[in-house]
Amino acid sequence: MITSLSIKNYALIEKLTIDFSKGFSIITGETGAGKSIILGALGLVLGKRADLTSLKNKEEKCIIEALFSISKYNLAPFFEANDLDYEDETIIRREILPSGKSRAFINDSPVNLQELQELSFYLIDIHSQHQTQELSEEKVQFEIIDAIADNFQNIVEYQILLKNYKSDKVKLNTLLKKQSESAxxxxxxxxxxxxxxxxxxxxxxxxxxxxxxxxxxxxxxxxxxxxxxxxxxxxxxxxxxxxxxxxxxxxxxxxxxxxxxxxxxxxxxxxxxxxxxxxxxxxxxxxxxxxxxxxxxxxxxxxxxxxxxxxxxxxxxxxxxxxxxxxxxxxxxxxGNLEDQIVNLKKSIQQITTSLDGLSNEIHQKRVDAVPVLAQKLIAILETLGMPNVRFKIDIRASSTYFDNGKDTLEFLFSANKGTDFGLLKKVASGGEMSRIMLAVKAVLAHYSKLPTLIFDEIDSGVSGEIANSMGEIMKEMSQNMQIFAITHLPQIASKGTAHFKVSKSTIGEDTLSELKLLSKEERIVEIAQMLSGTVVSDSALNHAKALLN
Known part of the structure; x- marks a missing residue:
């Protein structure tokens, strides 16, 4: 989990250091106050590319540093494989120089962006609002099913074999062409x-x-x-x-x-x-x-x-x-040896094909077994999110084609109401439904993955009222097993957090600054009251805020 974040000379932030705790943290603030800046800075730490527009002062370097507590996540093998010093409290630092050059460090050891991105895969999942549409992509749907099917190791082995298979096929085609041309x-x-x-x-x-x-x-x-x-x-x-x-x-x-x-x-x-x-x-x-x-x-x-x-x-x-x-x-x-090489390659390809087919069959069966488990769990969660008649039709078919993750094709269909036909998610699900489905997916996956931290960036888009309250409850329940952040505009969700941060923007002379502040209990009441009633806070809004917090 991330325990602290330090930002210097980035976008509208001159200097900021903030500590985070485990559990469910809320981040709120007016539109344009700088919530996206915080995520942008965190994205740089996780390996995203940067440019000079990130610098607030173009003559000074930008430094973003994050501290992660990783003792519970079995990441020592990753550090060993990449020749990095392992620390239970690992520091990731990113520097952007005025020249435009960028540097990255893990525990003070210089690394490239690819290594940073690979490590970040095990640390944080940032789910932005626009990423909800990714749920309708077959690749993402397979990743969800495979997480529940515990197919990770099988797919890794399959991909290694597939790489060898493709390499041998290229070699074979080259030799056959050479044989034909040289006859x-x-x-x-x-x-x-x-x-x-x-x-x-x-x-x-x-x-x-x-x-x-x-x-x-x-x-x-x-x-x-x-x-x-x-x-x-x-x-x-x-x-x-x-x-x-x-x-x-x-x-x-x-x-x-x-x-x-x-x-x-x-x-x-x-x-x-x-x-x-x-x-x-x-x-x-x-x-x-x-x-x-x-x-x-x-x-x-x-x-x-x-x-x-x-x-x-x-x-x-x-x-x-x-x-x-x-x-x-x-x-x-x-x-003359060409024929021998061709024969040997054909034998190798046949052996790899046999192994690929065996693995893909195992992957397929585990997926088939996981489908009813996934559908049942999603339906149970979505019923609490105001979708009592939701149904899923997930059809996995074995094919003869070797894809990157097996030999299966997938049809992931959805129906939200009785009497309506099944359809593709991206065609029949509304924005609010997609947000709820994505939250349900993340809630299910939280029981199968060991990811330390999950950040929801306005996943509550298109919902309100009691549904928002239920979404907050689900995120709060998820935070029992992992660190959860929710960037939200809804007081029902904001009130569920164990910690509440507010992003605000101020103008000093000709300069505009953003800051992130951990709210006290009293400040939190006022913030939620403002989310309920606007800038002018009424007594009823304050009472409502207190009721939500209680």
């Missing part, structure tokens, strides 16, 4: 890959093949040249080796005479060794040289295949072809 591409890629795999390419093999091709294609010329080179090198009388030995022997005779000749001997010896190695290599080459026409054809075919593939894929090396093959393997494998 022809897959066929072509597979053809290209098979072609490259069949080629059995090896890194850098093109250079080896081209070299082998040149050797085999010119084997006769090569053999002739090697044989001639060996003959020239090894001829006994005039061969190069014979002549080098002769030169070496001649220089050996004079090498000791001068370092110059010794150096020349060393060089000729090196040449002789090198040339000997050359002849050895020539002999080896001659031995390996084979005239193999079949091998030549095979090498030629392989090279032609490589050149054809290079032209097709617009590359110049075998290594690039191998890279293309690897990429195609990944692409074909990925598209």
């Amino acid at each position: 022809k591409e897959q066929e072509y890629n597979t053809f290209l890959l098979d072609e490259l795999v069949a080629a059995n390419l090896k890194a850098d093999e093109q250079e080896v093949l081209e070299s082998d091709f040149e050797k085999l294609n010119n084997v006769e010329i090569i053999k002739e040249s090697i044989d001639k080179s060996l003959a020239v090198a090894n001829e006994e009388q005039i061969g190069v080796m014979h002549n080098l030995k002769e030169i070496k022997n001649s220089l050996h005779k004079i090498a000791s005479f001068s370092p110059e000749y010794d150096a020349l001997l060393e060089r000729v010896s090196s040449v002789a060794i090198e040339f000997d190695d050359i002849t050895v290599e020539l002999n080896r080459s001659a031995e390996k040289l084979i005239n193999d026409p079949e091998q030549l054809v095979l090498i030629s075919q392989k090279l032609q295949l490589i050149y054809t593939l290079q032209k097709k894929h617009q590359v110049t090396t075998v290594n690039e072809l191998i890279q293309i093959k690897n990429r195609l393997e990944n692409t074909v494998l990925e598209l």
